Amino acid sequence: MNMISEEMKLNRNDAKMDFFDVSNEGKLSKSEEDDAMIIDHERNVLEGYHLMDTVNMFDNRKYDEIQVECLDANDLKIPLAYKKDFKKEKLKKRKINGLNMEGNHIGQLGIDHKLDVFQNNTIKKPQTNSFNNFRNENIELYCICQKPDTGCWMIACDGCDNWYHGECVKIAKADEELLDKYFCSYSCTKKGKGYTIWKRKCRLSWCRKPASVSVSPPSKYCSKEHGVEYFKERLCYSILEKSEVAALARSVDSVEAFKCLGDSFPFEDESVMDSEILSLLKLINMQREEIYERLKQIEMRTIYINYAKDRAKKINEEIRADGSKKEICALDYRLSWDDDDWNAWVVSDDGKKIFNDGRLEGYDLMCIIEKRKCFKHNNWVAIKIEEMELEEIICRETLKKLRRQEKKIYKRQRRLKALDRENKCISIAHALE
Known part of the structure; x- marks a missing residue:
């Protein structure tokens, strides 16, 4: 037994001497020095990986991933003795910054992850954050994305004079001419x-220019050419031929008469109609004229509501500019007038002046109660x-x-006329017999 143990010791010492052929000076051979350098390199790599894993990713939310190119560890020929020592060293290195990495790994690399080696034999330095670079170099940042001027189309806010990328604020460069005033919704509007004000667009669908x-x-169009082009497009979708539309246009003397085409039936010979039917047709025409007048009044009132809304917005902006956070109701009492008072005011000098100017000024006939306290006029604009x-x-x-009633009357008259002609033909035929 002692001989066997002695033999095992000799074999073990021989195995060690195969890898550690120590001379009298205590130095390693060149191949063993190369192997030792590889192991030292692997330790550095392991330490670098663990340092990367333990980077605090929540430190100001600025973390740049380190991309490295690795080789397969199987390509390395490492002696068995060094692998055993390296395993012990590997477990020690896993305890970094007080974190026990022997359990579940919290980083990007698991405990069963294969050891990778950098191709360039160096750990690449993490890239610095791009925003930090901009700030460190004193480059001016713009827009909500806080990036420098990259040459993209930008728009300036009329309230704070800050510049914004059109792509970030959802405004296309093609609509640049349609903007009258731009206020950023992220700061100034709140x-x-x-508020952002847009100009009226040309009526032509594909044109992105403002109307004149x-x-x-x-005009509803940016130019006369686009006005002609618009009606050419409309004619393509019309059920009438171009010659028929031209004949209709020549049959009237004014634009208003052209708009009224189709409101009533063509002229019929009233001599063959009885008095009851004629009185009914006159009544229908009177009611139609009253409705047309009422539609004009509705249009005028709608325009005036917009004037009052713009005045209320302007006055409240002036109040906030003085440092007050309150808003007034700003209802215009003329909007509550009945038809007689309203019609009399519209034709007066005061009413004509307001509609000619296209705006309201001052505090005349306006509710000045605080908006949140004026329950009577709550949400009056809508x-x-x-x-x-x-x-x-x-x-x-x-x-x-009314059109349906008129249509029935004329249809009945045509049917009666047809019956009269048929009866006349029959009577003539009987007379000839």
């Missing part, structure tokens, strides 16, 4: 400094607009009913 509303007379829209719908439906 603070009540103002400032010329006299105002209510007044809904009233006008509902009344317009009722008028349009009444016009349709």
